[in-house]
Amino acid sequence: MSSLSAADTRNPVSRDGDARTSLLLAAAIGLAWLTIHVGAIFFWRWNAMTVLLAVPVILVQAWLSTGLFIIAHDCMHGSLMPGRRGVNTVVGTLCLAAYAGLSYRALFPKHHAHHAAPGTAEDPDFHAGEPRRAGPWFFRFFLGYYTHAQILRITVAAIVYMLLGASLLNIVVFWAIPALLALVQLFLFGTYLPHRHEDTPFADAHNARSNALSPLVSLMTCFHFGTYHHQHHLSPRTPWWRLPSSIGGR
Secondary structure (H helix, E strand, O other): OOOOOHHHHOOHHHHHHHHHHHHHHHHHHHHHHHHHHHHHHHHOOOOHHHHHHHHHHHHHHHHHHHHHHHHHHHHHOOOOOOOOHHHHHHHHHHHHHHHHOOOHHHHHHHHHHHHHOOOOOOOOOOOOOOOOOHHHHHHHHHHHHOOHHHHHHHHHHHHHHHHOOOOHHHHHHHHHHHHHHHHHHHHHHHHHHHHOOOOOOOOOOOOOOOOOOOHHHHHHHHOOOOOOHHHHHHOOOOOHHHHHHOOOOO
16 A cells, blocks of 8 residues: 555645645634634633533534644644645644644654554554553653643743733633643544554554544544544545545545
């Protein structure tokens, strides 16, 4: 199976169309996330009704936060704007910073190290000592991506928000909690389930499995990266929205 993505094998006109679609989807996800982020943090007022409304808002924002990470992930593979590394870097940097103060520069080599040796001791996303248990693996995953510098960036942003009139409660509820839920979502569907060792062996050296979820559930869980994770490793430059029609099928 070729490691080239479907986007790589199409003509330049098709690739330009893919880039426009990726940019439009990224803009839609980013704008929706920013609207909730600003609106909820600065203008949310708590009462009996808004307490109930907060739950669906948090869940939607968690999903959109996952989307920000997935956009940055596509940027790392150059599939948001093929051949435009500067654009990919800028968009990926903004998405990761907005999502949880993460550093694109720090995550870029880690993610490519994951692709170089997936599901092995050299994989920064994998727990070689606990290849089946979610708890220890998640703890290692968390420590591998959350740094003191990131916490400092989030703290500074929170202080600025409060100086501008936001409450700490709103910051925690509508930024911190969705970011943590997105982390769990990314870990469970995008890392643990696809790369967990099971009695059935992996199909190849990518040490990755795809999960049989419906298209809608696939989109809602991890923007298709659980359902089509093996396809992603076979074709890493295929953008997230093309994975359901990626080469190789399930």
